[in-house]
Amino acid sequence: MPADTPRRIAVRKRKHVNRRDFLRRVGWGGVGATALVVGAGRAGAATPPASTYPDWIPASPKPPKRGGVLTRASAWDPPVIDPRLTQSVGLFQFAGLTSNRLVRHPFSDEAAGPSDLTLKGDLAESWTASPDHRVWTFKLRQGVKWQRVPPLNGRDLVAADVKYCFEAYAREGVQAFTFQEIEGMETPDKYTLRVHLHTSNVLFPQNLAEPVAVIFAREVLEEDGDLKKRMPGTGPYILKEHTRKVRVVLQRNPDYFDKGRPYVDEYVILSTPDAATRLAAFRTGQSDIIWLASPSEVETVRKTNPAIVVQSYHNTLAPFGLALAQDRPPFNDVRVRRAVSMAIDRQRQVDTVYEGHGIAGWGVPYIYYQDKAPTVKDLGPWWQYRPEEAKRLLAEAGHPRGFETTLFYYEYFPQMTSQVQLVQQELKKNLNIDVKITKLDYTTYYGRYVEGKWDGMSWGFQSGHAVGLDERTYHYMHSKSTKNFFRVNDPVIDELTTKLRQTPDRAEQRALTRKIVDREFDQVLRMWMPYDNGFLVFQPHMRNVAAGALRRTDGYGSPTLARSWIDK
Amino acid sequence: MYKYVIRRLLFALPVLLLSSLIVFGLMRVMPGDALVALMGESGNVGQRELAKLRKDLGLDRPYHEQYLIWVWQMVSLNPGDSIFTNEPIAVALKKSIPVTLELATLAMVLGLVIAIPIGVLSATRQDTPSDYVGRVVAVSGLSLPDFWLGTLVITFAAIWFHWIPPIGYVTFWESPWRNLQQFLLPAAVLGFRLSAATMRMTRSTLLEVLREDYVRTAWAKGLEGRIVVYKHALKNALIPVVTIVGGQMATLLAGAVVVETIFALPGMGRLTVEAILFRDYPVVQTNVMLVAATLVTLNLLVDLTYAWLDPRIRYG
Numbered sequence: 001m002p003a004d005t006p007r008r009i010a011v012r013k014r015k016h017v018n019r020r021d022f023l024r025r026v027g028w029g030g031v032g033a034t035a036l037v038v039g040a041g042r043a044g045a046a047t048p049p050a051s052t053y054p055d056w057i058p059a060s061p062k063p064p065k066r067g068g069v070l071t072r073a074s075a076w077d078p079p080v081i082d083p084r085l086t087q088s089v090g091l092f093q094f095a096g097l098t099s100n101r102l103v104r105h106p107f108s109d110e111a112a113g114p115s116d117l118t119l120k121g122d123l124a125e126s127w128t129a130s131p132d133h134r135v136w137t138f139k140l141r142q143g144v145k146w147q148r149v150p151p152l153n154g155r156d157l158v159a160a161d162v163k164y165c166f167e168a169y170a171r172e173g174v175q176a177f178t179f180q181e182i183e184g185m186e187t188p189d190k191y192t193l194r195v196h197l198h199t200s201n202v203l204f205p206q207n208l209a210e211p212v213a214v215i216f217a218r219e220v221l222e223e224d225g226d227l228k229k230r231m232p233g234t235g236p237y238i239l240k241e242h243t244r245k246v247r248v249v250l251q252r253n254p255d256y257f258d259k260g261r262p263y264v265d266e267y268v269i270l271s272t273p274d275a276a277t278r279l280a281a282f283r284t285g286q287s288d289i290i291w292l293a294s295p296s297e298v299e300t301v302r303k304t305n306p307a308i309v310v311q312s313y314h315n316t317l318a319p320f321g322l323a324l325a326q327d328r329p330p331f332n333d334v335r336v337r338r339a340v341s342m343a344i345d346r347q348r349q350v351d352t353v354y355e356g357h358g359i360a361g362w363g364v365p366y367i368y369y370q371d372k373a374p375t376v377k378d379l380g381p382w383w384q385y386r387p388e389e390a391k392r393l394l395a396e397a398g399h400p401r402g403f404e405t406t407l408f409y410y411e412y413f414p415q416m417t418s419q420v421q422l423v424q425q426e427l428k429k430n431l432n433i434d435v436k437i438t439k440l441d442y443t444t445y446y447g448r449y450v451e452g453k454w455d456g457m458s459w460g461f462q463s464g465h466a467v468g469l470d471e472r473t474y475h476y477m478h479s480k481s482t483k484n485f486f487r488v489n490d491p492v493i494d495e496l497t498t499k500l501r502q503t504p505d506r507a508e509q510r511a512l513t514r515k516i517v518d519r520e521f522d523q524v525l526r527m528w529m530p531y532d533n534g535f536l537v538f539q540p541h542m543r544n545v546a547a548g549a550l551r552r553t554d555g556y557g558s559p560t561l562a563r564s565w566i567d568k
Numbered sequence: 569m570y571k572y573v574i575r576r577l578l579f580a581l582p583v584l585l586l587s588s589l590i591v592f593g594l595m596r597v598m599p600g601d602a603l604v605a606l607m608g609e610s611g612n613v614g615q616r617e618l619a620k621l622r623k624d625l626g627l628d629r630p631y632h633e634q635y636l637i638w639v640w641q642m643v644s645l646n647p648g649d650s651i652f653t654n655e656p657i658a659v660a661l662k663k664s665i666p667v668t669l670e671l672a673t674l675a676m677v678l679g680l681v682i683a684i685p686i687g688v689l690s691a692t693r694q695d696t697p698s699d700y701v702g703r704v705v706a707v708s709g710l711s712l713p714d715f716w717l718g719t720l721v722i723t724f725a726a727i728w729f730h731w732i733p734p735i736g737y738v739t740f741w742e743s744p745w746r747n748l749q750q751f752l753l754p755a756a757v758l759g760f761r762l763s764a765a766t767m768r769m770t771r772s773t774l775l776e777v778l779r780e781d782y783v784r785t786a787w788a789k790g791l792e793g794r795i796v797v798y799k800h801a802l803k804n805a806l807i808p809v810v811t812i813v814g815g816q817m818a819t820l821l822a823g824a825v826v827v828e829t830i831f832a833l834p835g836m837g838r839l840t841v842e843a844i845l846f847r848d849y850p851v852v853q854t855n856v857m858l859v860a861a862t863l864v865t866l867n868l869l870v871d872l873t874y875a876w877l878d879p880r881i882r883y884g
Contacts, residue, residue: 245839246736
């Protein structure tokens with residue numbers, strides 16, 4: 001046999017490597033490889049202060065150029081494209097480009113800064129309210145045409161289209177709660193829509209500016225029975241292709257009412273579920289925009305792509321926090337809630353989990369009640385890390401030896417697990433509360449969470465798409481709202497949120513919102529947790545892509561891209 | 569031979585039936601359902617409305633009724649529609665099967681092209697540096713998880729070569745070059761794992777066969793080494809290798825889930841995982857049954873290959 005032939009034995013003797021030699025060689029190889037990996041890691045770990053990047057990128061002063069293809073590798077893939085059935089970011093990363101709303105927030109080239117919240121007309125040219133704010137009249141822009149695709153074939157948009165759409169939203173689906181506020185509608189002429197509300201609501205137009213309130217085509221719903229296959233709208237882009245798990249292709253609408261816009265010919269969204277692949281796509285120029293969570297990630301990308309443009313994003317709210325079963329013991333006792341809150345070191349989470357580039361956590365966007373983002377100190381006494389005081393308060397509430405409880409969550413992003421574990425450690429160390437953690441898959445978590453019958457705690461959320469004041473106060477905190485996931489049941493909050501809807505004066509609105517927030521913090525009704533700020537990173541040739549305060553350009557803030565252009 | 573095949577096919581029926589019961593039962597035991605997941609991003613759908621939707625989709629019927637309806641759909645080759653996307657499952661499969669098939673085939677080819685020569689080299693040069701290198705590669709292939717290797721490959725390809733496979737799947741017929749660019753790296757990642765096990769098996773069985781008397785006789789006759797190894801020894805050494813490769817198909821399909829996700833390929837793996845996460849019962853059930861049927865068929869084909877490799881094997 002060959003292994004035993006004399007020639008082979010001679011060759012083997014010459015080339016023989018004994019096990020010791022082999023292990024030594026492999027060992028040195030391993031040391032080299034480890035050094036390489038550690039070196040690469042160190043490069044990424046050199047974290048600069050987050051403030052080195054601007055939080056606002058003003059519009060380019062240069063005249064915009066037409067043409068080009070904008071591409072983005074996206075984590076999200078729309079399950080269906082029917083806006084009545086989902087508010088998924090997968091859909092609204094482009095639905096705001098194929099369709100319009102009645103009103104909108106300013107684009108980045110119109111806004112004075114990231115916090116500019118002035119409402120602008122989208123399909124509506126103007127809007128007025130009756131003195132009691134129960135009747136709202138919208139004058140529609142004339143000459144707006146539906147896209148030149150069947151079954152609309154470029155016909156005019158009229159008020160009856162909007163009426164039909166709002167009625168459909170109210171009838172069924174995920175937007176029913178918002179649109180069931182409408183008592184009735186009339187169209188006195190082709191371009192006027194009058195909306196009668198059940199009760200006064202000065203914030204009603206804000207709800208219509210939410211990215212999900214897009215106007216869809218009645219013909220499609222009537223012909224298909226749903227909106228799952230086609231999405232013709234009045235927006236700057238026509239949906240040319242939607243292949244699930246592959247791509248969404250949007251093509252410039254030549255008949256868009258905002259003449260000359262959009263500037264980019266085609267916008268391609270590539271379904272890319274893996275974060276490392278999205279990053280690699282950006283690095284290699286296959287993607288023009290990317291969202292990065294931490295300063296170290298930005299620095300790592302800058303090493304290979306030094307010309308990138310970075311916008312340091314600053315969230316105005318945190319969508320996640322500890323939701324407590326506050327309708328039953330022990331969390332129905334405000335002292336327990338306060339004790340738990342004081343036993344958690346939020347600043348530590350910001351510093352470690354989010355590398356200092358995060359917010360302490362609050363639920364109502366701060367821009368509605370103050371100018372600057374709150375720090376932990378601004379959140380009131382029960383939100384400071386005071387373990388001794390927490391212990392005393394818990395003992396006073398009848399739990400001197402702590403208690404056992406449960407916490408279930410779904411890992412929306414990896415940092416969340418670190419936060420959950422930090423909370424578990426701190427509650428054990430400071431209050432002797434044993435928290436049994438259960439990590440669930442999305443569907444199980446979601447089903448259990450929204451059903452609202454769970455005990456103990458959950459790492460809860462409020463929907464991410466909404467930024468309007470009405471949505472963030474009345475819709476999410478009023479005891480009768482179906483969106484009140486944190487199970488808030490506080491008569492003072494009910495009264496204040498209702499009153500806010502009847503207060504037209506901006507200064508008074510701010511004062512009332514402040515009261516709502518103070519009450520929420522004082523009673524620890526929703527125990528918000530720190531959240532990342534992140535960075536929007538663009539290829540150097542992108543113009544007018546900066547995100548406003550409310551939404552990122554790559555997600556619900558997609559309409560911004562109607563004003564973006566490629567400088568090549 | 570025919571009798572054997574028919575008998576094996578008959579044996580496959582209870583296997584498939586059992587698989588159908590298990591997957592149907594497991595999906596019903598899991599909490600949550602597709603409608604809850606679909607409404608997931610919004611959270612303001614009333615229980616009454618959800619109940620109505622469940623009724624429309626037949627999810628409120630007793631389990632045995634749901635099971636029988638589904639079995640009938642499978643038998644009549646009409647697996648129905650996805651609850652989550654409303655798309656006919658047959659259409660979704662028509663799009664995703666070719667992707668996974670192409671990936672698995674390329675991975676298999678790459679795996680075998682790497683594994684068998686290195687396995688032979690390793691066996692014929694036992695305890696030499698080339699053997700050690702081959703064994704280290706094999707152990708690495710077995711130890712490195714696909715998700716890690718895939719991530720590493722795509723990250724370093726971007727950093728070092730400023731290139732990654734183009735994202736946004738195109739079929740081979742649309743653009744053969746772009747399609748191959750999209751598949752080569754993922755197939756290499758997937759094939760590396762497959763090659764590791766095959767390489768080790770080739771080496772060990774070949775070593776065993778090389779010590780057989782008939783091989784010694786071949787050497788004694790003065791035959792050329794290449795002829796002895798490839799013509800006399802390797803064919804006999806391949807029987808356990810074929811078994812391993814056949815069995816690796818399941819590993820390949822499991823690995824495809826991860827690799828398809830990393831390289832953004834819209835194959836069966838992604839379809840199934842998404843369907844499981846969103847409790848899309850009909851899609852999960854159909855996909856699992858399809859995989860079960862594929863594995864049963866592959867096992868049968870592997871058994872039939874033995875007779876070709878070793879003429880002494882007869883099926884009665």
